[in-house]
Amino acid sequence: MRLEARGLVRVFPDGTRALDGADLEIRTPCFMVLSGPNGSGKTVLVRHFVGLERPQAGIALADGVPVEENLADTRRRVGFVFQEPEHQILGITAGEDVEFGIRRRVPDRRERRRRASSALKAVGLAGAEDKLASALSGGQKRRLAVASALASDPELVILDEPFNGLDPAGASGLLRMLLDLRDRGVGILVVTHDLEKCLAHADRLAVLVSGRVAADGTPRELWDRLPDLGLRRPPGGPERLGEMTWLG
Ligand SMILES: Nc1ncnc2c1ncn2[C@@H]1O[C@H](COP(=O)(O)OP(=O)(O)O)[C@@H](O)[C@H]1O
Numbered sequence: 001m002r003l004e005a006r007g008l009v010r011v012f013p014d015g016t017r018a019l020d021g022a023d024l025e026i027r028t029p030c031f032m033v034l035s036g037p038n039g040s041g042k043t044v045l046v047r048h049f050v051g052l053e054r055p056q057a058g059i060a061l062a063d064g065v066p067v068e069e070n071l072a073d074t075r076r077r078v079g080f081v082f083q084e085p086e087h088q089i090l091g092i093t094a095g096e097d098v099e100f101g102i103r104r105r106v107p108d109r110r111e112r113r114r115r116a117s118s119a120l121k122a123v124g125l126a127g128a129e130d131k132l133a134s135a136l137s138g139g140q141k142r143r144l145a146v147a148s149a150l151a152s153d154p155e156l157v158i159l160d161e162p163f164n165g166l167d168p169a170g171a172s173g174l175l176r177m178l179l180d181l182r183d184r185g186v187g188i189l190v191v192t193h194d195l196e197k198c199l200a201h202a203d204r205l206a207v208l209v210s211g212r213v214a215a216d217g218t219p220r221e222l223w224d225r226l227p228d229l230g231l232r233r234p235p236g237g238p239e240r241l242g243e244m245t246w247l248g
């Protein structure tokens, strides 16, 4: 599928110009990274793709149709994993949490359970159906949030700062899982201010600066510009891209 932001503008009541004419296109299949310094507008931008923000100017499109005109369908096709997984957990147990998101779409209880089990398995939480969601580790909660997104069989999953707060084992486990989903044809958009541990896997990188997409291309093409765009990377040439991963 194809998501597009065209000329998105978002000015908050306090005058903060979070988006200032942002243009971006995402086409599946992909493992795309959207980066940029803290406060550059990444979160506000991607929230437009699932209708959590309404465009003040410009437009967000899913396969050419405004997201707002096709909200339920877009939300089914585009999974969204919030920066704080706690904000997303709605069930007491892991299984209930995943089932909650598909309760309307899949009225049959047994089918719902089956889908929840399969989504939990896909994120490495097989057999966790009856575990208390609140008792899961940070990395497991994030995987649970991904499982909830996967239960509706999305074409693309957007993850906002998914590695934040995870220890190295949790982060590498999550990254491995995302690469596995990518290999199965699910589009992945990782939103992160820190490229250091995932850029090696990206087929495309877009960089937001002050609410505009300042660079868009392959990591190799953008390598020399990264420091000027406020992004950290190892010194030297793009042959060092392979080091930018959680997988050791
Ligand atoms: N609800 C809000 N009210 C006022 N300012 C906001 C709000 N949400 C975000 N901002 C501001 O908009 C800018 C972009 O925010 P955000 O998209 O969260 O940045 P990023 O995700 O790149 O760190 C920041 O300056 C942030 O402080």
Ligand SMILES: [Mg+2]
Pocket: 042, 043, 044, 160, 161
């Ligand atoms: Mg953010």
